[in-house]
Amino acid sequence: MKKKILILVITLFVVLLLTSICVKKFSELPGSSHIPSEDARHIVAVHNTSTNPFIFPSIGGGFWDPFPSYWDGVWHLYTLRVNTFNDVIHLTSTDLVTWNEHKPAMEGSGICTGTVVRNKDKYYMFYTDNEPQTIRLVVSDNPWYFDFSKSVLVAEADDKVYTLEKRKFRDCYVFYYEKEELWWMLAEATSQGKVAVALFKSKDLLNWTQHDPIFMDSVRGHGSCPQLIEKDGRWHLTMLDYPNWYYVASDPYGPWELGGYYHSKHISGASRWDTDSKRWCGWGFFPAYKTPEGDFDYDNGPLSVGRELVFNKDGSLGVRPLPELVEAIQKPQNNANLFACARKYRGTWKVDAGKQELRCTDDQGGILVFDLPEKNPNYYFEADVELPISQTKVDIVVRASEGFDSGYRIAIEPDKKVAAIRHFTSYDGVFDEMPHVSDDGKSFNVKVFVSDGIIEVFVDGRTALSTHVVDCSNYRVAIEVSGGEATISNPLLHYFKVNAI
Incomplete structure (x- = not known):
């Protein structure tokens, strides 16, 4: 019995010694x-x-x-x-x-x-x-x-x-x-x-x-x-x-x-x-x-x-x-029904909730305003846009006013090969602009993050635009088509809760 106790004591001593050596070696x-x-x-x-x-x-x-x-x-x-x-x-x-x-x-x-x-x-x-x-x-x-x-x-x-x-x-x-x-x-x-x-x-x-x-x-x-x-x-x-x-x-x-x-x-x-x-x-x-x-x-x-x-x-x-972030945002929670609040402001539009399509059928273009159910200026907006001709221009206007006279334009211009964030009126200047060429010159996907004093935009999963902004007083979204027809598919709006942690 004493022999077993002695062996146990010696074993514990060796273990403690080796441990102290390893710790000392690392500490050095x-x-x-x-x-x-x-x-x-x-x-x-x-x-x-x-x-x-x-x-x-x-x-x-x-x-x-x-x-x-x-x-x-x-x-x-x-x-x-x-x-x-x-x-x-x-x-x-x-x-x-x-x-x-x-x-x-x-x-x-x-x-x-x-x-x-x-x-x-x-x-x-x-x-x-x-x-x-x-x-x-x-x-x-x-x-x-x-x-x-x-x-x-x-x-x-x-x-x-x-x-x-x-x-x-x-x-x-x-x-x-x-x-x-x-x-x-x-x-x-x-x-x-x-x-x-x-x-x-x-x-x-x-x-x-x-x-x-x-x-x-x-x-x-x-x-x-x-x-x-x-x-x-x-x-x-x-x-x-x-x-x-x-x-x-x-x-x-x-x-x-x-x-x-x-x-x-x-x-x-x-x-x-x-x-x-x-x-x-x-x-x-x-x-x-x-x-x-x-x-x-x-x-x-x-x-x-x-x-x-x-x-x-x-x-x-x-x-x-990040695809994980986009996937989380696309889930139904905190998303608005855009087809239920679409208002035809100018031009001829076909609003088809079943097909998830918003079609501007006027060859001069048109304007569609979304009178969103929440007066929340912080949201994510996404849509696919298809143009019959590359000369047509489409602007996604975030934080748009009820009378469509203010907001921030996400401008996609395939013929000029640019994407930009601009003030509502062109003479007020450009916040950010990047060269962008879509795969076929006539269609693109746009993802917009609008939260507090920041806007970030991603076009076709490869071009990014970013800027500070000031105006948070308006909460609507609008789409303006100029110079032709356009089809906007799979539009989605997800509300952010800025102060939520």
């Missing part, structure tokens, strides 16, 4: 941290984006530069809070519709854009130290808590290849490049007086070696939040330079060919993506800028509608709203 990793006694996974707010698609942080202010990660069926959205540099906000979702906001993943000072990656059950938060413009790292045993006091320096400008003459060495992006079996780090930098994307490499995520930039351009004013994405043998380099630009190459070292931009300047920080191995998802935020209604001199978010990156056959990029 540069930048390592443990989850605090108070559970950082505590949920401080829940955001349902089918109820309100634009998220603000519960602790006030707005968002900057989101950088998403995906592990084990959970999307982790890390993002900065505007004008603070003091914390990293952390949201998670398993369905891309409902988001749990947690306590900040890290709190400190001078915290700017970075990346969170996982390797061998450890989590590595790389971030920019704002004032010196250097890249630092905190390692954790979980994705919920990173101890700022354990931060270590991992990369900085060497004043030779990379200089700080333009105060840019920031916005690090880290990923594993399988071909070289190395971790790569990209950062916005300056080299030879040009905007550059710096390159560093590592075997262990702790020790990094500097390399020549993979990209330099004297035309760009910024190369913020750079990222590399490979798809079907093409490499795409995305970056923010107001708007969000992308370049295409057959090799991650370049040479790079300018592809264009997939967002206008009205969405910022939307060049960071992550993948669940099936698609790439990302978010942006709404910055300050001037619109036809005046200057928006604040920089307080919110986050944009979540979007999925679209890789077109010709190598170009586009974006579409």
Whole structure:
């Protein structure tokens, strides 16, 4: 009996010794941290984006530069809070519709854009130290808590290849490049007086070696939040330079060919993506800028509608709203019966609820106004539009007035190959405009998110428009057809509840 007790005691001692060694070994990793006694996974707010698609942080202010990660069926959205540099906000979702906001993943000072990656059950938060413009790292045993006091320096400008003459060495992006079996780090930098994307490499995520930039351009004013994405043998380099630009190459070292931009300047920080191995998802935020209604001199978010990156056959990029969000919105709850409230304002229309069709049969066009049952100016509107000739123009007017003399126009002009958000009267100017070519030149799908002071539009699942707006006094929707006939099919309106959490 004594022998068995002795063996048990020795076994327990060995187990405790090995455990302490493992803990000590991890704690000696540069930048390592443990989850605090108070559970950082505590949920401080829940955001349902089918109820309100634009998220603000519960602790006030707005968002900057989101950088998403995906592990084990959970999307982790890390993002900065505007004008603070003091914390990293952390949201998670398993369905891309409902988001749990947690306590900040890290709190400190001078915290700017970075990346969170996982390797061998450890989590590595790389971030920019704002004032010196250097890249630092905190390692954790979980994705919920990173101890700022354990931060270590991992990369900085060497004043030779990379200089700080333009105060840019920031916005690090880290990923594993399988071909070289190395971790790569990209950062916005300056080299030879040009905007550059710096390159560093590592075997262990702790020790990094500097390399020549993979990209330099004297035309760009910024190369913020750079990222590399490979798809079907093409490499795409995305970056923010107001708007969000992308370049295409057959090799991650370049040479790079300018592809264009997939967002206008009205969405910022939307060049960071992550993948669940099936698609790439990302978010942006709404910055300050001037619109036809005046200057928006604040920089307080919110986050944009979540979007999925679209890789077109010709190598170009586009974006579409997250399919999970659209599917949740299309469910019958909080949806209006548009056919019951359609009012013929001008021209000849056939309203067929059975076929889910609204047909303008007047060759001069016409106007249809929806006198919606709720006086709620916040909603999602979707429809398919078919035109007999490409010269016909269709405007979806949101927040339209009863007498059809005010509102915001979603203008789709196939013959001019543009999509735009415009003020009701053309002389009041354009809020946002993007080039757009429909597949056949005569039909398109439009999805419109209108909530509080924001409008976002997605056309044909690849073109996005975004803007701040002021007027929330009107709540109707209208359709204006000019220069011909048109068929609007499968119209849907879903109400948002802006203040609901």
